[in-house]
Amino acid sequence: MSLVVSILSASNGFRRSAIESIVSHIELESLMRYLPKSPADREAMLKAIGVRSIDDLFEPVPPEFRLKRDLNIPRQMAESEIVDWFKLRARENGDGYTSFLGAGAYLHYRPVVIDALVQRGEFLTSYTPYQAEFAQGTLQAIFEFQTMVAELTGMEVANASMYDGSTGAAEAVMMAVRITGRHSAVLARSLHPEYREVLGTYATHQGIPLKTVGFGESGRIDLRELQHTVSDDTACILIQSPNFFGTIEDVEAIAEIAHQHGALLIVSIAEAVSLGIVEPPRAADIIAMEAQSFGVPLGFGGPYCGVLATKEKFVRQMPGRLAGQTVDKKGKRGFVLTLATREQHIRREKATSNICTNQALVALMVNIFMTVYGKVGLRELAKQNLAKTTYAAEQFAKHAKVRFTGAPRFNEFVVETSEDPYAINSRLLGHKIVGGLPLKKFYPELGHAALWCCTELTTRSMIDTAVGLVADSERAVRSMKEHEEQEVTR
């Protein structure tokens, strides 16, 4: 307490005795740094309201439900303690490892201007731009976001964002059900397994039967099976491209099948960077994209940024917020949230979706990323991803089996090893490398296969080290087998 007194008296030049008398009224323990009121303020306010104590204001809560004890949670911490606690957690969390994981969450470089700009309080601490005159910054940014997403996906319009790629895909299916008036959906088994699970959850309660179509030797959806599975009640076909194995689908052929049957084609894109070098699925009717790759931290799975893009004729069936251009009273260009009659706050139970928030701040990260790389940079970035992946796949192929080589791929590939990839990965961990994702959990039929990913951040020496360790494993298994065979012969 004496320290506080001396600081106060030094800075304010108050007489020491006066300060001491103020401080003695305040228990230091009760100071709370986010609350801008002194005890005297609180007293004055209670007096103005005309009550004796704060408890009077809680009278509406029946006495038996008033909590008469402290919550059993950690005690108040200093800022330095909070920082230390989280730094410790970070150290327990794979800090310093290099990773070959992709599978719907990608490690790309995030230009520093992104965080410099999104941390401006006017973006960070503003609300949904319902009061347009006071939120033009957010609104214009959303309008630019919608424009760039439409450009990149080859669609006519895009919304202001959805929670993420998985819920966006589920919302796209419900949108297709509304547009077509049909009730079932067909999805590719090569769609992200967790997206399929989310869709399963939504579809069960919407009464939308789902049928799944497998993949062929090339890793692409089995077109013949698809042809047989789509029926006159199919609202949509939902595929992913590049799909979960990194394989680029033949979107035009799939679109043809969908449209022959009067169904819509929805394409989910989990790796947005692919759009820099891979032709967008222009034949699709709806694109449900996860834009995390564009400047959003991996963050252990979220928050991410889903987006829906579609044709103009479907826009009134699209869920989520939309920014539109208009003019003010003096004819000046401005932006507002528009077509709100689709939304829950107007339509209540008849809305296109119950979605309320979008991912505005994350969409802003995506927006800035797209602006930084732009027309030329996005292509060069995608090219580097393709080059690293091509090199890595070639190196792995020298020692193990690379699956699904019959179709073009982007930045992921499937490696089949003789040894269980979990065992290989635990050895890689010893070298501070996180190996590819073992696929057994999602695709038991793929046995000892793992999904590897390279981005522009994957170095050649990392690739060579990982390949070397996988090669060691293959050699060990081979020599063990030879040894066993010799034993048998003997």
Add this chain to the structure above:
Amino acid sequence: MKHMTRKATRHVSQNEGLIFEKSSPGKAAWKLPPLDVPEVDTAKLLGKQERKDLGNMPEVSEIEIIRHFTRLSTWNYAIDLGMFPLGSCTMKYNPRVNEFVSRVEGLANGHPYQPEKISQGALRIIKTLSDCLIEITGMDAITLQPAAGAHGELTGLLLVRAYHQSTGNARKKILIPDSAHGTNPATAATAGYAVENLKSNDRGMVDVSALAAQMNEDVAALMVTNPNTLGVFEQEIHQIAELMHAKGGLLYMDGANMNALVGKARPGDFGVDVMHLNLHKTFSTPHGGGGPGSGPVAVKKILEPFLPKPVVITKPDGTLAFEYNRPQSVGRVRAFYGNFGMFIRALAYIFANGPDGLRQTTEDAVLNANYIRKGLEGVYDLPYSTPSMHEVVFSDKVQSKKGVKTMDLAKRLIDYGFHPYTTAFPLIVSGALMIEPTESEPKEELDLFIEAMKSIAEEVEEDPQFVLDAPHNTRISRLDETQAARKPVLRWKPENAG
């Protein structure tokens, strides 16, 4: 200028076009390191799948990007600039340490599929936040997977449905008070339930006798917000819970207004079976211009088996793990584990407060709302005299006699340097002004707000047209929303440039 108060002043703001209007070939803001593997022939690798053109994507330099977004930012209002009294939105201070710790390497770069062995830090954060939220709500278990409040509502109702299904009857209806937020009925519909409205009584609370009449074995749950959207605590909440339970129904609580209760009362203690929280309201994670949110769902024991998978468990050796083997689970509602970055921020907020800080926070939030109520009583119509908790709802009854509606008053408030309150909601109040100051406002800011609202009321009497034409001091005047909806322009195109 009329009766401007001490808060607002004019400052120069910059004009700024769309980024596409600044673009020209040969400008760039990026640089890639040299490629350390062989170049590839993209045409050969991709064939007809190769993209040749990226259309109208911009080409600009770094300084232009910084200025572009900085200029745009200055056109926004924000909590950092002043009071943001949006009712039911809980626009409180967003502590900067939250942003700092969410960006610590290792947390920001954690991959959702990295082995559990090197994910213990992330799992510990999920576990600690879960434990804190369970204690704060008085519930038994929780899922952090839902990405936002409405997503939490949906998850909660899926749990309700799964629970009833397990007893052999999924039931058909959800009861929703007429004062409820629009997401409630929309969610019920999304979860495949019919919605039945429940009238409020003359005190603005759930009409218990109406509920008794409407409650039957077809009703799966009642969705109630407590305090409700009038800022009124449902004093008969326990009776409501008993009525629901007696007929086998469940009580769902929309936790949007939890900022009135933390540390003072726990929904689990007054009969709630399932509820969602909004980390972006009560627990200070930033609204960011409309997201990301995070909508954990807390439940009583009977609903625990149905929680989305995976759930976090403690293994015998004390390490944490994801448990996927949950046969009764409703499934996943989102890929991965939810908006983890928001968990970090919410937990940092809880740490910074502790039990005493959280209680004081709630008390200050309620104190602030009542101070405003007292300050504006008599100036604006108070449709319900029932005591207010963390927010207060007035109506434009007096001002609308001069043709000035709640939205017009709100637009004029912008000139005074405040963000408007929530307008025209809840629906049970005609022309509502819904004001939630939160605990983050000092007395001086509240006094300025009261002064501003009084000054506007006087302006309405003297010159209503002046208020109708507001805002006067913004970069742009009132926007034509009808034109925006009739002929939607949802993207920039080169042909409509200039």
